[in-house]
Each structure stands twice: as structure tokens, then as C-alpha cells.
Amino acid sequence: xxxxxxxxxxxxxxxxxxxxxxxxxxxxxxxxxxxxxxxxxxxxxxxxxxxxxxxxxxxxxxxxxxxxxxxxxxxxxxxxxxxxxxxxxxxxxxxxxxxxxxxxxxxxxxxxxxxxxxxxxxxxxxxxxxxxxxxxxxxxxxxxxxxxxxxxxxxxxxxxxxxxxxxxxxxxxxxxxxxxxxxxxxxxxxxxxxxxxxxxxxxxxxxxxxxxxxxxxxxxxxxxxxxxxxxxxxxxxxxxxxxxxxxxxxxxxxxxxxxxxxxxxxxxxxxxxxxxxxxxxxxxxxxxxxxxxxxxxxxxxxxxxxxxxxxxxxxxxx
Amino acid sequence: xxxxxxxxxxxxxxxxxxxxxxxxxxxxxxxxxxxxxxxxxxxxxxxxxxxxxxxxxxxxxxxxxxxxxxxxxxxxxxxxxxxxxxxxxxxxxxxxxxxxxxxxxxxxxxxxxxxxxxxxxxxxxxxxxxxxxxxxxxxxxxxxxxxxxxxxxxxxxxxxxxxxxxxxxxxxxxxxxxxxxxxxxxxxxxxxxxxxxxxxxxxxxxxxxxxxxxxxxxxxxxxxxxxxxxxxxxxxxxx
Numbered sequence: 315x316x317x318x319x320x321x322x323x324x325x326x327x328x329x330x331x332x333x334x335x336x337x338x339x340x341x342x343x344x345x346x347x348x349x350x351x352x353x354x355x356x357x358x359x360x361x362x363x364x365x366x367x368x369x370x371x372x373x374x375x376x377x378x379x380x381x382x383x384x385x386x387x388x389x390x391x392x393x394x395x396x397x398x399x400x401x402x403x404x405x406x407x408x409x410x411x412x413x414x415x416x417x418x419x420x421x422x423x424x425x426x427x428x429x430x431x432x433x434x435x436x437x438x439x440x441x442x443x444x445x446x447x448x449x450x451x452x453x454x455x456x457x458x459x460x461x462x463x464x465x466x467x468x469x470x471x472x473x474x475x476x477x478x479x480x481x482x483x484x485x486x487x488x489x490x491x492x493x494x495x496x497x498x499x500x501x502x503x504x505x506x507x508x509x510x511x512x513x514x515x516x517x518x519x520x521x522x523x524x525x526x527x528x529x530x531x532x533x534x535x536x537x538x539x540x541x542x543x544x545x546x547x548x549x550x551x552x553x554x555x556x557x558x559x560x561x562x563x564x565x566x567x568x569x570x571x572x573x574x575x576x577x578x579x580x581x582x583x584x585x586x587x588x589x590x591x592x593x594x595x596x597x598x599x600x601x602x603x604x605x606x607x608x609x610x611x612x613x614x615x616x617x618x619x620x621x622x623x624x625x626x627x628x629x630x631x632x
Numbered sequence: 633x634x635x636x637x638x639x640x641x642x643x644x645x646x647x648x649x650x651x652x653x654x655x656x657x658x659x660x661x662x663x664x665x666x667x668x669x670x671x672x673x674x675x676x677x678x679x680x681x682x683x684x685x686x687x688x689x690x691x692x693x694x695x696x697x698x699x700x701x702x703x704x705x706x707x708x709x710x711x712x713x714x715x716x717x718x719x720x721x722x723x724x725x726x727x728x729x730x731x732x733x734x735x736x737x738x739x740x741x742x743x744x745x746x747x748x749x750x751x752x753x754x755x756x757x758x759x760x761x762x763x764x765x766x767x768x769x770x771x772x773x774x775x776x777x778x779x780x781x782x783x784x785x786x787x788x789x790x791x792x793x794x795x796x797x798x799x800x801x802x803x804x805x806x807x808x809x810x811x812x813x814x815x816x817x818x819x820x821x822x823x824x825x826x827x828x829x830x831x832x833x834x835x836x837x838x839x840x841x842x843x844x845x846x847x848x849x850x851x852x853x854x855x856x857x858x859x860x861x862x863x864x865x866x867x868x869x870x871x
Contacts, residue, residue: 490736490745493725497733500722506704507682507714508788509738 331480338473342466350469354537356578357472358530361479362555363562363574365526368483369519370556371564372495378552379418379434382441383411383524385546387531389445392458392541400463404471404532411528412521419517435549442547449543457542460535471533479526486519487567495519561603563610572611633696635660635823636681636712636792640690643680650676652847653690658792663814663824665834667858668844669867674827675717677844678794681825682714683707695791709740713785714794717827719777723770727761727780728752730769731787738788755783759813775806782813786822793817795826799833811837835859843867 342350362380370377387407394403422433449456463471486492497505498512506512535541554577562573580599584592607613634657643651651673658664666674679685681692683704692700699707713734722730735748735755756762759779764772769780778798785793798814799807807830814837818824828834834841835855843851843858845867851858858864 490733493729493733494737496725497722500724501720503684503704504716504720504722505733507708508734508784509705509708510733511705511737 335473335477339470342469347465350465351537352579352582354465354469354472355582356575357469357476358534359554359558359578360571360574361472361476361526361530362551363558363570364476364479364483365523366555367559367564367570368479368486369495369516369523371559371570372487372492372499373516373519374499375423375516375520376431376556377434377520378431378549378556379415379437379524380527380555381438381547381549381551382418382434383415383527384531384534384551385438385441385445385543385548386411386414387528387533388460388535388538388541388546389458390528391532391535392460392546395461395536400467400471400533400536404475404529407532408525408529411524411531415521415524416517419520420513423513423516423520434552438547438549438552442543445547446543457540457545460539460541462539463533463536465537468533468537472530475526475529475533482522482526484567486522491515491519557600561600561610563607563612565609566612569610569612576611634658634693635662635695636825637693638681638690641677641680641687641692642689643676643685643687649847651680651687651844654844654847654849656842656849656852658823658825660791660823661818661821662840663818663826663838665838665841665855666825666827666844667829667831667834667841671846672844673847674844675796676847678714678796678825678827681707682712682794705737708738708788708790711789711791712794713738713788713790713792715778715781715785715796715798717796717800719774719781721769721772721777721780721784724768726766726768727772728756728765730780730784731755734784734787751787755787758786758816759783775802775809778802778810779813782817786817786820790822792823792825795824797827797829799828799830807833 338353341353345353362384366377366380369375387410390407390410391403394406398406418437422430425433446456449458486495494505494510494515497508497510498516502512531546535546538545558574558577559570560573561577562571563569581592581596584595588595603611636656636658638654638656641651641654641656642649654673654677666677668674676685680687681699683699683702683706686701690700691698694707694710694712697710699710699712702710722733725733731752732748735751736743736745753762756765759782761776761779761783764776769777772780782795782798795814799810802810811833814824814826826834826838838855841853841855841858842849843861843864850867851861851864853861
């Protein structure tokens, strides 16, 4: 919104994005099944990190609720998977998570700082136990089977959700509402005093971000094929989304994407190569990033540029 | 009909009557000062008017309609804007985005981004900040941040502007500039209600002054009347 007009950089970015999406869309034609499954799970993490950053990045409200919305999607697929076509199931999962987030947001987005964080952690536990209680009391089982879909379908739907998410996040970010969200993060009282409807705006964007988490959960459930409340409402999902977004950096639009891709790939690589030391190495990488790059990976670019400039000055004629 | 009218406005903090049974009225185009010793309840009164706090009793009317209990954003869109005692600009947003946001959200109707940009440019010019439009607000000096906050408030097209200690922390030259700014804001047809400690400034720009002490209104009148009032002198000098 601040830098309007089409710059060369923007065109380059759009072209790069287009080529990237085309390459990804045709992945199933030339890549191995293993690669497709790996990229599916990377895309899932990108969706979680990006949709988390869409709300929490500008507003500074740290939500640990992604697991609740993701799990909502998983259960939608488990309950409706037999009765409805897959596309419908995904849409309803998104809508269900939207409604849940709308309700939760309206009730709790008045809470500030650590109180909001604590509530969102509690929400995941609450829903998990509620579902568990329902299953044990009324259906008499703990878990459910989900109709599996084939790998390529799962992959393409995941990619479609991601593209829809990127488009939505980009449009919000560059609109007047993106600016208003940022002003809420900067100084909520001042934002209200220049006419920003702070609570409705926070609630709606929070709910919109939940759509994509729910949709991702629904399609992921068809790969797992068996789920129970502990799998569906796993708090680790929330932590991963937040960690990946912060690891990548919240200062730039592409930060959470970068963070999720690198972290998810790193995790997979470490698990397969160093099954015994993977958690140790993973932890070290995270700690090093937070200590040396508080702005996340995107903070690396200006540092590199400075370093390159210094090297160039130090070697005359080079 | 007065532009802003309050009657019997009261608010306690615990057992302390921060604002107690205060009546006030501002006519269109007036510049009214609000003075009083520290802790007299001046900022609390502003917070009650702008919607940060809800009055326990009494009514506040803006253009004849009651605004007690409305949210700040609703009051803003009805034509009342304010600045804060300790400046509250959006620190990481550039100066122009601070103003543009207010232009986009602070009015009853919908305005296009293009129109908001034009008005932002005009207001940057008006407060003399065109040269620093792209600088993040936190990197501006205090007097400049104060001007930015005023411009941001004006971008909501207010009928009435509350200025909470615009001149505090400014040197004499900057105070003179701020007084000149107040006069020019008045020239735009905006009614002003200002809290000030700088007596020279308040005596120079106000048509009328209201004096608060321990949450109560103890005097009201022209600068001349206030400067010579026995009660006011007693309160300030503690005789």
C-alpha cells in the first residue's frame, strides 16, 4: 500500500511465483511418490505458518490455537468423509474452522498479551477433551477411520489451498485493512482513536486465517486414514506453525514460507539421516537462529548484502 | 446547540473522585483551555470524552447526541479526534501511513485510497512534515512526532479536536510554533479543547478557560478573569 506502482522487483516476484506454482503443480508428472508425499507435508507446514502469520504477524497477538482449527478440519473429514465428495468436505472444514475462530475471537480477542496466549493453549486442550468425551460416551470408540485419498489428489488439493491462502494474505496485507491490522499491533488504543473498528477487524482476520488451517487439516486427515483426538488436536502443530513463521521472519511476506520450507525439509532430512541425533541438531539450528538472527531468516539478506559490500571494498579492482 | 456539552460528568478510581460533577460546554469555533494542577483530572476528563473511559454518571453530548459509553472509534467517526499526553504515533509506520490510516478509517463514509493519499499530502504540508513523510514515526524528534499526531487527528476530519499537552516538553521556539499551529487549526474551522501547563501559551490562544482541581470545576472564564481569579491563584500558589 505504501509503495504503489509496478516496479521491476514486483514483476520479477510475480514471474518467479508463477513459475514456482507451475513447477509445483506438475510435480506429480515427474517426481517420485516419496517426493510428492514430502512436498505435501512441507506445503501443509507452509499453510500453517503462513495463515498463522497472516493474523499474528501484524497484530502481535500470539495465537497457539492453530491446532484447534487444524483438528477441527481433521474431524470434519472423519465425520463427513463417507457422506460427501472430497471438495465439499474441504469447504465445510474451512467454514467450520472459520465459525469456531469467529466465536473464539469474539470472546477472547479483548484479552491482551499473555492472557490471550494462555487461552489459546487452553482452547486446544478443551476441544480435544470435549471430543474425547463425546467419542467415548456416545460412539463408544476413541478414534475414527478416514476415507483415504490418493497421494496425487492430496498433493494437488494442498497446493490449491496454499495458492488461495497466499492470494488472500497478499490482498489483505496490501489493502487498507492490512494497514489497520498493523496499527493495532503498534498501538491498539491509538488505532481505535482514529476510527479503526479494532475488535471486529481482529476477529474477522483471525477467523479468515483459520479457514486455511481447517482445510489443510481435512485433506491431511485423508492421508493419515486413522485419527483420534490426540492426533487431531496435537499442540505441537501450533508450536510448529509459530516456530516456523518466526524462524523465517515476520518482517517480510515470504518469511513464514521460507521458514516453513526450510524447517520442514530439515526435519525430514535429519530424521532420515540422523535418526538418533535429529532432535539435538534441530534444536541447535533453532537456538542459533534465534540468537544470531532475531529477525528470522529474512534478516539474513541485509546482513549478507553488507558483508558482500565490505568484501568488495576490501578487494580493489575486484 | 453547543458542539460539545457535558453535565454532571463523574468518574471515580477506587475511592478517589478523579472527575466529579463537572459541567462544560464548547461552542462551534471556540478554543477552550483546560488547566489545573497535576492530578486535577484533566486527562481523565479527556478520556471520558473520547471514549477510553465510561462516565459513572452525567451525560456528554456531541452535536446534541449522547456519546457516553460509545467506543473511541465510534466517537471518532462522529467528529471528535484527540492527541495524547505522551505521544502515541504508530512507531514503525512511516509518517504518511500514520496519517493515511486515519483518513481511511476515521470518517463516517468510505473514502478511496487515492483520496486518502491526496489528503495525507495536504496534511503533511499543513504541519510541515512533507520532507519526512517516509520516515518511521519512531525516528522523528518529539516535536515532530507531536505535529504528526495532530495531523493524524486532523485526517479524521474532526469537528472538535482535543489536544492533551501539545506544548509539554517543547523549547520556547517550538512552543511558539505550536501556538501558531493551534491558530491555523482554528482557521480550518475546527473547535479546540486543550489541556496545557504552559500558561503563556494557554492565555494567548484560548477564548475561555476551565479550571479543574481535585476533580471539580473551580473556575471558568476568559483568560483575563482566570488570571486574576482569587480561587485559581490560591490553588496554584497554595495560599
